[in-house]
Amino acid sequence: MDIFLSTIFSLSTFLLTVLLFIAATTHFSRRKRRLPPGNSGLPFIGETLQLISAYKTENPEPFIDERVSKFGSVFSTHVFGEPTVFSADPETNRFILQNEGKLFESSYPGSISNLLGKHSLLLMRGGLHRRMHSLTLSFANSPIIKDRLLADIDRLVRVNMESWSGRVLLMDEAKKITFQLTVKILMSFDPCEWTENLMKEYMLVIEGFFTVPWPILSSTYRRAITARKKVAEALSPVVRERRRERKEGGEKKEDMLAAMLDEDGSGGGLSDEEIVDFLLALLVAGYDTTSTIMTLAIKYLTETPRALAQLKEEHDGIRAKKDELEALNWEDYKSMPFTQCVVNEALRITNIISGVFRRTMEDVNIKGYIIPKGWKVFASMRAVHLSHDHFKDPRSFYPWRWQQMNNSTTIPNTFTPFGGGPRRCPGYELARVVLSVFLHHMVTTFSWEAAEEDQIVYFPTTRTKKRYPILVQRRDIVGP
Ligand code: HEM
Structure with missing residues (x-):
């Protein structure tokens, strides 16, 4: 027994010494290399499991809160197989985003890069980007x-809502609307069997984004690769046909595809594969x-009845001046001040x-720390949007905060849902308009309630677990 106890004791002492040695050398080398403070976690997996399990819940904030309070708003960690510097600081985020292509370059997981294809805007660099x-x-x-898109947005939202009754899976319906809209903007196609089939394949591609990019290990990834091929096969003839039409002097469409095919325009000379x-x-x-x-x-909004009531009042006011089927126009869009507060708040939270x-x-100097060349950096907009330092009661949905915040009271760089710098989302205005038009038709056409409890999760992407089922009921028509 004595031998057993003394062996255990020696082993524990040995392990403790090794751990202390590793901690001391890591700390020493971190200080020597002037890396931001932080934890490297376990060998190889680092802190990946803690991150994933936090983001699979409704409240992932403690993962960041704990590290920010221990190490400050710029800290290092080790996630998804790589040492990573994490920024929860608005100034540092701005520095990272603005220096795209000079000190930093975008970096996506292998699965996303492979599935997108090397000619996608997200992976392009330099002048071409x-x-x-x-x-x-x-x-x-x-x-x-x-001048062009608002009418399509209004029509597609309305047409889709016509078929809603009873129980509706809101996430699925919203996906349908945005997919149809994106296809219309890109290639001028109205919804048809072809777009429906494309959407099915397309969803399989997206499912593959957050898998291990090894076909042998992941059937989801294998399915996504096959679906990606099918999407390319469906798009290629459209591109070829359009080239032919242009050569023969056919009708000139005004969509994204036409702009890319424009021989003398800024997007000239692209191959079919690139397009x-x-x-x-x-x-x-x-779309997503x-x-x-x-x-x-x-x-x-469903969980904040006072905001929903105020939003309804704003949109009933707009609808009251229009005929039943009259589409929203730009002036209507510009006369939705409370809606814009709701849009901002939804984007923020x-x-x-x-x-x-x-x-x-x-090697990049950030706040006196040296981040070695080749390291990953994560600029977290979420950490800033939900920080008590930058927003009052930041974890509550409170659209009225935007009525009180004018340009002089908004701290620069604290509200960046669309990123910043050369890669700032080019769809930022479009997304705002689509959401506003959708809210308009939603509140003027229906009243609704949640059909069952649903929960928001944040990994691998932000979504609700049950696709947010609601029970809708048509409202009496609001008219002039
Ligand atoms: C609520 C909706 C949206 C949000 C929150 C959003 C957010 C973002 C963010 C944060 C980025 C920056 C990524 C980076 O810096 O690496 C981005 C890039 C991008 N977004 Fe959006 N986006 C939205 C809607 C849209 C729409 C409707 C379009 C369609 C035109 C779009 C097209 C793009 C493209 C093409 C990029 C890549 C830009 C580049 O790398 O140069 N987004 N988006």
Whole structure:
């Protein structure tokens, strides 16, 4: 027994010594290399499991809160197989985003890069990225939305809502609307069997984004690769047909595809493969994000009856001046002040994109720390949006805060749901308009209640667990 106890004792002492040695050398080397303070967690997996389990719950904030209070708003950790510097600081986030292409470059997991294709805007770099980013922006800016897209948005939202009755899975319906809309903007197609089939394949591609990118290990990834091929096969003939039509002097469509094919325009000279990758990535970027914010905005409003009542009043006022089927116009959109508070608050609290990953292109000095070349950096917008330092009662849905916050009281860089710098979301205005029009038709057409309890989770993406089922009832028509 004595031998047993003394062996245990010696082993424990040995292990303790090793652990203390590792901790001391890590601490020493961290200080010597002037890395931000933090925890590396377990060998290889680092703190990945803690991060995933936090973000699979409704309240992931403690993961960041604990580290910020222990180490400060810039700390290091080890997640998804790599040492990563995490920023919860608005100034540092701005520095990271603004220095895209100079000190930092975008960095996506292997699964996403493979499925998107190398010619997608999200993976492009340098001059080509600048050119294609501004081309995308030119298709989603205010004049284009005002003159062309608003009518389509209004029509597609309305047409989809016509079939709703009883129990509706709001997330699925919102996805349908945003998919149809994105296809219309990109290629001028109205909803049909072709777009429905494309959407099915497309959803399989998205499911593969957050899997291990090894076909042998993951059937979801294998399915996603096959679906990606099918999406490319469906898009390629559309691109070829459009080229042919243009050569033969056919009708000139005014959509994203036409702009990319423009021989003499800024997007000239792209191959079919490049265009297909580009279209596919735009579908990814616009469709999932916008449909999720539509669903979650309704969830927050349902749980905040005073905000919902005020929103209804604003939109009943607009509808009262219009005929039943008259579409919203730009003036209507511009006369929705409370709606814009709701949109801001939904963007702030839901954090559809919680932050962006970058990779350092050289050793970078951040707040006196040196981040080695090749390290991952995560600029967390979520941490800023939900921080008590920047917003009062930040974890409550309170749209009225935006009535009180004007430009002089909003601290710069604290509200960045669309990122910033050269990769700032080119769809930011479009997303705001789609959400506003959707809210308009939702509150003027229906009253509703949650059909069952549902919960928001944040990993692998922000969504509700049950696709937010609601019970809808048609309202009496509000009219002039
Ligand atoms: C609520 C809806 C949306 C949110 C929260 C959102 C958020 C973001 C954020 C944070 C980024 C920056 C990524 C980075 O810096 O690495 C981004 C990029 C992007 N977004 Fe959006 N987005 C939304 C809707 C849209 C829509 C409707 C479109 C369609 C045009 C779109 C197209 C893109 C594209 C193409 C990029 C990549 C830009 C680049 O890398 O240059 N997004 N989005």
